[in-house]
Amino acid sequence: MSLYILCTVLFAIGLYCLLVKKNLVKKIIGLGIMEYAINLFFILAGYRTAAEAPILDRELAITNFVDPLPQALILTSIVIGLAVTALMVAIAVRLYEKYRTFDINEIRRLRG
């Protein structure tokens, strides 16, 4: 149980970083932390104590196996996270070219 709570704590750290930090790059890192927290949570949800890999075979009868579904999901989730991070970094670089800064306080032409 405490592991799950630690996941939530990690998620909250990422969220804090994403919302409060003023630097665009730090915000992107915060998003990364958030995604890792969720990935970790998924993997933990599939974990079983002293379990084996779920490989189907005639000779072996595996009764206690790890849930393979979350692992498959996490592969997808990591790839999606990569895409979002790549796009974010690309936009951050373009923003740097326009404003010559990563500081969110100086990048505020939009308001109202």
Next chain:
Amino acid sequence: MIPLFVAIPLGFAFLIPLVSKYKEGFARACAVAGGFFLVCVSVASVYWIKTGAMTYAVGGWKAPFGICMELDALSVLILLVINIIGFLALVYSAEYIKKRYTSPGLYYTLFCLLLAGLNGVAISGDLFNMFVFLEITSIASYALVAFGTEAEELEASFKYMVLGSIASALILFAIGILLAKVSTLNMADIARQLMRQGPGNITVLYCAALFTMGFALKAGLVPFHTWLADAHPAAPAPVSAMLSGVVIKTLGIYQLVRVIFNIIGFSQAMSFIFVWLGIISMVVGVLLAIGQWDFKRLLAYHSISQIGYVVFGIGLGTPLGIIGGLFHLFNHSLFKSLLFLNAGAVEFATGTRRLEKVAGLSNEMPVTGVTSLIASLSIAGIPPLCGFWSKLIIIIAAFQVQHFFGAIVCLAVSMVTLASFLKVQKYAFARKAQNPVTGIKEVPLSMKVSMVSLAILCVGVGLFFPVIINTVIKPAADVLLAGREYINWVLGVK
């Protein structure tokens, strides 16, 4: 038939960048043809689905083990909205993008990806699959918001991306917790397992809270609305029309009601949250809109306010309220995308979208003037245009359940909306120009065609609203009212 909704736009999205390098008009022709075909399929699907649902097992793996796609009346409503607006926005883009932006090939690729993602969200019957399509849509729309790569657009896109990613993370977290709880991802199967375990489980409530936060962020409901007013105006006009008319509804409202009504189960507490989110959004959105002088920003704030009506109507939980909410969702997609296209036309012709800088456009641009008048009257709820009937239904529904405060707020917000759009009409179109600018021309044909079609739809839906309600809206509302009946439709258990 069901996979076509995703396969067509996804196929074009990969075909266009390959060919458009060599052939200039190919991307445009492809995208418009694909859009038209999608409209045909979604109109046809209205007649296939009367009650219940059609399912399609991806790769032949039967539900609940494989991924399943599922088409019921609610999906059909959303598919209609997505594909009609998407097609008309593509027609509009033909001239608009050519004149104002470089690399149209990339634009059409991203637009097709956006359509694929949206259609996928609407037909997905698997929670994680839905999340993947949601991310496809989100990434395409982040990129489209930044498409102009000017300073403001990049800034808006970054802001949108930060808040959109938080929303996606919350939704994925909720999916993870549900998966840990019931060990399945099929939406109907989750609903069945949750029903066996009985109501009032704290974990399920936690998931419901995470889902509500995530989808409300995507929908731009009021405590979560800050990104919307930056992101929607920054995009190219047809994309703003898609974002305001379709994306916030599909990613926000549709998924929210699907998860809450069909999977987790609607309750009094949910109704309370929906109704108050709706009321706050209505009021705050319209108050923020009054002071705006940027045409598109004003429209973006009105989107928040109108989405408030939708959530309020659905949140009442009565049959009439849900019909009103869904009907308003349908109407809002028509008139709000029309207004964004008008704003794009004004910007296209004059080079600015500040309302105080343009004047007397209805002489030079009669088509834009008339269509924007129709759209403004629709959004303000003037009979017999479409916005009037849906607002009327919502207000009657609020009176039925004795929610007098909500009904009065609906009326008041409608008045303020009218005032705000009279301002738009007065400044941009009606008043005499003090120092008239010469050389303002009406926009090209393709832009006119799509604006006129949307205006005709606004008037047509208003005049023939009983037909629309009976064929499209009522069956969709029945899906929500049936609640966990949904399990039997998808899994086929009697």
